[in-house]
Amino acid sequence: MRRRFITWGAALAALAVCTSCKREIRDFRPETPEVDAIQLTPLTDYQVGGPGSVTVDPSATLISRPPKSYEENAQALSEGKRLYTNFNCYGCHAHGGGDMGPPLMDDKWIYGSKPEQIFSSIVAGRPNGMPAFGAKIPAYEVWQLAAYIRSMSGLVSKDAAPGRDDHMQTTPPENSAETAKPVSSSATEVETHP
Amino acid sequence: MSLYVTWGVFAAIPAQTGTWCSGSQSALDPAGPQSEQLAGLWWEFFDTSAIVYCLVIVIIVAALAFRMRRTLLPPEVHPAAFWENIRAWIVGGLTLATTVILFFLLIGDHVAGRAVRNPSTENAVKIRATGHQWWWDFRYEDPTPSNILTTANEIHIPIGRPVDFELQSADVIHSFWIPNLQGKRDMIPAKTAHSVMQADRAGTYWGQCAEFCGYQHAKMRFKLVAEPEADFQKWLAAARQPAVEPTTESQKKGKAVFLSRTCVMCHTIQGTTAGGMVGPELTHLASRSKIAAGSLPNTRGYLAGWIADPQQIKPGVRMPPNALPPDQLQALLDYLESLK
Numbered sequence: 001m002r003r004r005f006i007t008w009g010a011a012l013a014a015l016a017v018c019t020s021c022k023r024e025i026r027d028f029r030p031e032t033p034e035v036d037a038i039q040l041t042p043l044t045d046y047q048v049g050g051p052g053s054v055t056v057d058p059s060a061t062l063i064s065r066p067p068k069s070y071e072e073n074a075q076a077l078s079e080g081k082r083l084y085t086n087f088n089c090y091g092c093h094a095h096g097g098g099d100m101g102p103p104l105m106d107d108k109w110i111y112g113s114k115p116e117q118i119f120s121s122i123v124a125g126r127p128n129g130m131p132a133f134g135a136k137i138p139a140y141e142v143w144q145l146a147a148y149i150r151s152m153s154g155l156v157s158k159d160a161a162p163g164r165d166d167h168m169q170t171t172p173p174e175n176s177a178e179t180a181k182p183v184s185s186s187a188t189e190v191e192t193h194p
Numbered sequence: 195m196s197l198y199v200t201w202g203v204f205a206a207i208p209a210q211t212g213t214w215c216s217g218s219q220s221a222l223d224p225a226g227p228q229s230e231q232l233a234g235l236w237w238e239f240f241d242t243s244a245i246v247y248c249l250v251i252v253i254i255v256a257a258l259a260f261r262m263r264r265t266l267l268p269p270e271v272h273p274a275a276f277w278e279n280i281r282a283w284i285v286g287g288l289t290l291a292t293t294v295i296l297f298f299l300l301i302g303d304h305v306a307g308r309a310v311r312n313p314s315t316e317n318a319v320k321i322r323a324t325g326h327q328w329w330w331d332f333r334y335e336d337p338t339p340s341n342i343l344t345t346a347n348e349i350h351i352p353i354g355r356p357v358d359f360e361l362q363s364a365d366v367i368h369s370f371w372i373p374n375l376q377g378k379r380d381m382i383p384a385k386t387a388h389s390v391m392q393a394d395r396a397g398t399y400w401g402q403c404a405e406f407c408g409y410q411h412a413k414m415r416f417k418l419v420a421e422p423e424a425d426f427q428k429w430l431a432a433a434r435q436p437a438v439e440p441t442t443e444s445q446k447k448g449k450a451v452f453l454s455r456t457c458v459m460c461h462t463i464q465g466t467t468a469g470g471m472v473g474p475e476l477t478h479l480a481s482r483s484k485i486a487a488g489s490l491p492n493t494r495g496y497l498a499g500w501i502a503d504p505q506q507i508k509p510g511v512r513m514p515p516n517a518l519p520p521d522q523l524q525a526l527l528d529y530l531e532s533l534k
Contacts, residue, residue, distance in 0.1 A: 026510075028505045028509045028510050029503070029505045029506075029515060048459075049453060049454070049458060049467055086459075086460070086472045087459060134454075135454065135455055135456070136454070136455065136456055136458060136459050137456065137459060138456055138514040138515075138516075140514070141514060166365065166383075
């Protein structure tokens with residue numbers, strides 16, 4: 001009898017774990033990031049709104065542990081995709097193939113492929129063109145963007161990555177992007193373009 | 195018993211129409227020629243159906259009573275063939291009556307449909323309306339580019355002049371509906387549709403998204419003010435002006451907060467560097483009576499709540515929560531309230 005209880009209990013627990021699938025969670029009120037952090041100051045004078053207009057705001061520029069769940073969550077990835085268009089990332093990076101800015105769907109990462117490295121690229125900017133967005137994008141949206149950018153080269157969960165575009169499809173959908181193993185994933189190895 | 199209830203409801207309708215059929219968001223309170231047609235059509239259908247329904251009930255009651263009497267008559271008086279004949283006439287007559295009624299409705303529908311579909315757009319005010327999740331973007335077209343006016347969630351139109359809405363969608367399918375003025379028209383992504391309407395009676399009317407478009411579909415409304423031409427021109431001239439410059443220290447600080455924080459990424463304030471087109475434009479925010487696409491009154495308290503935590507008010511809305519320090523929030527509110 002007792003054994004049966006244990007079996008059923010284990011089965012129910014397994015079911016609970018299975019159904020709490022991260023893909024489907026929709027979190028409209030993300031927690032503000034926990035303190036665990038590096039403070040980011042803009043690395044470039046090229047700032048959204050002009051030099052000096054990007055403030056360093058402690059609550060928005062603290063890097064917490066990147067929310068891993070974002071890379072397995074359909075809502076976060078599709079929000080990242082929407083923000084990528086809304087904040088005009090495609091103005092320079094196109095839809096992943098690169099234009100004025102480097103491509104994002106390949107295996108080359110000048111400043112690293114880790115979510116926190118992408119985070120600091122967006123918030124603090126990078127030399128030669130990447131503007132600093134500072135406190136102008138809430139931290140959780142930067143994480144969503146970082147997750148989406150990683151999905152372009154197939155580095156996130158395929159079952160959660162977006163499957164279609166709202167505009168004309170120019171690249172394969174993110175959920176069928178070929179995984180491009182990052183060639184340089186460390187911020188110290190700066191790769192130079194030929 | 196249920197029959198009595200039905201008759202009771204019917205008896206109550208004429209008494210209630212006064213309250214049911216009026217208001218600033220009612221298709222039965224027409225304010226222009228197009229909605230007049232639609233309301234007329236609605237009443238034509240309603241009256242016809244009501245008369246047919248009452249007749250059917252009367253006939254059923256009569257048939258029950260008649261059937262009882264018939265069983266008392268001996269078959270010699272009226273042979274079976276006589277009843278057959280009567281039945282054929284009744285069925286034939288009712289089929290004909292049904293056809294005539296349906297044609298009556300069809301013709302009414304056709305006439306109203308034609309009247310509503312292609313109204314004259316001569317001398318029309320041209321407004322491009324774009325549906326977003328979950329707000330409305332309006333652009334008053336003008337041959338002179340500097341006169342083009344962009345606004346959101348609240349529009350003014352002149353009375354006695356047609357308004358030609360060019361309908362678009364920025365994301366999913368929405369439907370454009372101002373019940374007092376015109377029928378619904380879908381806004382399909384990547385397609386353009388037109389909806390032409392005219393208001394003959396000055397007043398405030400509400401528009402509503404009429405196609406489920408996501409979490410906050412119900413809180414996707416806009417306000418339409420129909421006013422005499424002179425008032426409209428006055429409003430238009432004022433609305434074309436860039437935003438007022440902040441005067442007090444607090445307003446200046448508020449403007450700096452607006453331009454250095456998340457606000458500037460999505461919203462436009464004409465006359466500043468803020469030019470985002472992702473969210474509603476805010477140049478004359480303080481002149482509007484509602485915020486959040488018609489969901490909240492535009493008061494300082496609601497505005498503060500909306501800025502601090504919009505997800506509490508419209509869960510799923512595209513605007514992020516903004517945990518501003520109190521002094522920055524107050525300054526921002528001072529600035530936004532000055533944008534008359």
